[in-house]
Amino acid sequence: MALVAPAAPRTPAPISPDELERIRAPFRQATLLPARAYHDQAVYDWEVEEIFLRDWIAVGRAEEVPEPGSFVLRELFGENVILVRGRDGVIRAFYNVCRHRGTAVEERECGRAVRFQCPYHAWIYDLDGHLVRAKHTEDLEDFTFEGFGLAGIRCEVWGGFVFLCFAGEDLTPPLREYLGDWFDHHAGFGRDMSTLARAARLTYDVGANWKIVAENYSECYHCPPVHKLLNRLTPYDLGEDFLAEGPWKGGWMPFAEGCETMSISGTLDGRPLLYARDVNEARRIYYYILWPNLIVSVHPDYVLTHQAWPDGPDRSTVHCDLYVEADRMGAIDVSGAVEFWDLTNREDYHVVEMQQRGTRSRSWIAGRYSNQEASVHAFDIMVADRYANDGSHTVRGWRTETASDRRLVTRILGPGQQQPD
Ligand code: FES
Ligand SMILES: [Fe+2]
Structure with missing residues (x-):
């Protein structure tokens, strides 16, 4: 995919080149975003101007x-x-x-x-x-x-x-070009989300930065201590990540034996399957973040989105929407799924608010990623690339080709350089 260089020099975020380099280092060496990324008004103001008012x-x-x-x-x-x-x-x-x-x-x-x-x-x-x-x-x-x-x-x-x-086309290209392989990825799974309609919405006022909400969504390292029920449905350490080229990241997790979907009962409760083309796809949940803040979870029987809308550096309004096929809306009972996600969201937002508070301490310096958090790193790389704001694009690639040992590696490309095949 061709890289898109900005038409004019753009201002980098108030984050130092050293900090960006540490975030964009290979996964095993990298450090998390610095505390200022979650608390500093100047960083927040930059994000509004250069991300939310520039990107799709x-x-x-x-x-x-x-x-x-x-x-x-x-x-x-x-x-x-x-x-x-x-x-x-x-x-x-x-x-x-x-x-x-x-x-x-x-x-x-x-x-x-x-x-x-x-x-x-x-x-x-x-x-x-x-x-x-x-x-x-x-x-x-x-x-x-x-x-x-x-x-x-x-x-x-x-x-x-x-x-x-x-922004205009001089700064941001048309949607399809901008999002790159996001389109083909979903088309490859036969997903047409245009026929969906919202069956339920949950809204939360969360005392945490929008990126902390995204990072929380990006790993299941926290699932054993935080989500007793969710962790029974999808074992936290199983699944794979996709190798994305565009501004998105994603992966899938398999359901445990006897579980069919994310719901209070762990079963479909009569809801029909949506997109699964075979038994493997029917037994997986697919997780995505489309930059900057559209979180999409494709369940066997429904699509769930989360969007954290920043209300300042330390607050977000999160909408969690559940979608089913519009023409079956009246016949589908989503209450068990809504109850499950309300429980799960509240468990998540409790810990992310505690993280927001803790990272405000002068004692905290950016931590390290466990080997369960490659997908958090993938999100933070997108953040760091946008903070650099110079058109550079950190490529994520597999360290090995064996399914059991797929770990992310990173390499930084300068403006105008091409991603290798
Ligand atoms: S301000 Fe709208 S018509 Fe005068
Ligand atoms: Fe969680």
Whole structure:
């Protein structure tokens, strides 16, 4: 996959080159992110500008705006955004800001609109953002309706997930190019997530940095002490990681004998299988993080997502959503799965809040990865590469080809260098 070099020099994060080098070292030598990455306001501010307002982020689902004129508002990093489906069926995103004197043009959180009419002086915008009426502007100089439409935000859809990118193509390429082999990986498993719909949502106010939530998700080293039930369903030390080239990481874990899925009973409870093509796939749970904050867990019978939305360096709002096939929604009972994940999430967020508190101590220096945490390292490498912000891309590769001894190795490529075949 060709590397994408930024069009212009970009500011690195306030993390030292030495610290980045230690994170991006080969797995057995590497150290974790430094404490400032979890606590420092300057690092957080940099992440908002250079990650969340530059990279593609998943902000919703296409089925939230099912028909032409359907819209929802999203509050994202200080920006209020309208997601709306146009008369042509295309989902678009606009800043919710009138081009006259800056008033929000829509105040309902969701609904149907024929057009957006600003409540202040009644400028009217079409669903595709074009200004179509602005009284008493006919004698203005250097003014056209074409030049005063709602400001757009790049918007693309994959698998029913609506992605936004606040940056232009000079900084961030189109979604498919940007995400690389993420698309083909899921297509290879025959997964079409566009036909799913949300059956349940759990929301948590977590006193921890968004990256601590992601790191927690990335390992099961903590499962024996933290998750008594989960650890019975999927033994913590079994499974494999995928070798990703794009900005994602993932792997799978097998279910223990007699267990079929993640639920309070450990069984499917009548839920049909989703994507499994053979008995092996039906007996695995697949775990992914798509950079920066879309966590996707493909269960035999449902898809679960977690998204940690940062509310500052030390707080996150986490949405945990459970999806099933939309056309079977009414016939599927997901209560056992929801109960299981609520229990598991609470167990996780208890320890991540304790980690957030502990890492604030002046005594703490970045620790080391156990040999069960290669996937945490894989996430931290993505963080470090973005912190460097110079287009370099640390390649993860297998140390050996034997399934029982697949350990990650790393190598840093400079801007413009190609990943080896
Ligand atoms: S601020 Fe919107 S019409 Fe005046
Ligand atoms: Fe956990």
